[in-house]
Amino acid sequence: MIIYIDQFRVRPCTASEGDLLTLEELTNSVYFDIGICDWKVYLETATNTIFLIEDRDSTRAVGLISYNMVSSEFRWQHLGILLPEFRRNKLFERVLSLLPAEESCGGNRNQIMLNYYSNQHVRMSHKQLGFYGHLNPQSSPMQPPNGISIRIFTRSLDPATLGEILTYDAGLYEALNSCRRGRFTEAWLQGAGFIAAAVALDGNEPQPVRGYGVVRMCAERASCRFTPVYADTNHIAECLLSALASVTPTSLKVYIEFPAHCLPSLRFCLTAGLQLCYCNIRVYENFKSNLPLKKLFADNDFWPL
Secondary structure, three states: OOEEEOOEEEEEOOOOHHHHHHHHHHHHHHHOOOOOOOHHHHHHHOOOOEEEEEEOOOOOEEEEEEOEEOOOOEEEEOOEEEOHHHOOOOHHHHHHHHOOOOOEEEEEEOHHHHHHOOOOOEEEEEEEEEEEEOOOOOOOOOOOOOOEEEEEEOOOOOHHHHHHHHHHHHHHOHHHOOHHHHHHHHHHOOOOOEEEEEEEEEOOOOOOEEEEEEEEEOOOOOEEEEEEEEEOOHHHHHHHHHHHHHHOOOOOEEEEEEEOOOHHHHHHHHHHOOEEEEEEEEEEEOOOOOOOHHHEEEOOOOOOO
C-alpha cells in the first residue's frame, strides 16, 4: 500500500539493506547513541509494521511511523519520527487518517505526540523510564528463591526450553489473541543479535518457567538492550536482571526501559550505575484487555505492555 499526501509518499518499510539503513539514520536523529534492537527481526516477523514518509521528488526519507497490527483489533504505535524541517501541516495526523482503521490502539506518547491525539478518547496508562550506560563491575548473580533455579543461555536455547518460554509468554498476553507475538518472540530468542537469555525454572511445576529475560545486541553493535524481562515475583526479576548483567560484555553500553513503578528494575539500574535518559507516557485508546504489568520488569516497546 502506497499513500500520497502533497509532496510526500508513504510506503511500507521492508527488511532490505537500503530500508534498514534508512531506519537507522532516522532513529539516530532521535535516539542518538542509544541503539535500536534489530530492525530486521521486527520487519521479518511483522510485515507492514513501519511506514516510511518520503519526499516524492528526491525519495529522501523524512520520517517514519509505526503501525504494528498486533491483532485484528489492536494496533501498537511505538515510534513516530519527523525530521525537524518537515514538522508542519499535521503530517502525522494526516498519515494516520489514511491508514487502515482498527478498533483500539496504544503506544508511546511524549507531549508533542499527545497534542496530535487530544481530540481522541485516550487513557493514560503509566510513565516509562529508560536507563543507559556501562554497567558497574558485577558481583556474583543473586541467589534465587528456594525451589527456583536460574539458567543462563549464551549461545542458543535448547528446543524444549524455547518452547516452555513461548508457552509462558503466550500466557502473559493471552487477552491480545496475537498470532504475530509468538513468531516475534521466537525470533527474538535466537539469531545473530542474541547475546544471552536467563530463565527462572521451578522443577516441581508442569509448566516450569517462572520468568525470563533477554539481552540483545543493538543494530549499531556498540550497545545492547535488556529486553524483555518478565517474572512472577520481584525476587525472581532481580535474579534475572543480575544474571543478564553477569554475562553482558563489559565493552557494551546497556539500555533498559520499564514502567516507573517497577522498583526492582529501578533498584537494579541505580546499583548498576546506569543513568536516566528517557521518559514518556504509555497511552491506550479504546483498549480494555488486561496487560501483565505486575510481571513486567523490562519491556520491548515494539510490542505492547
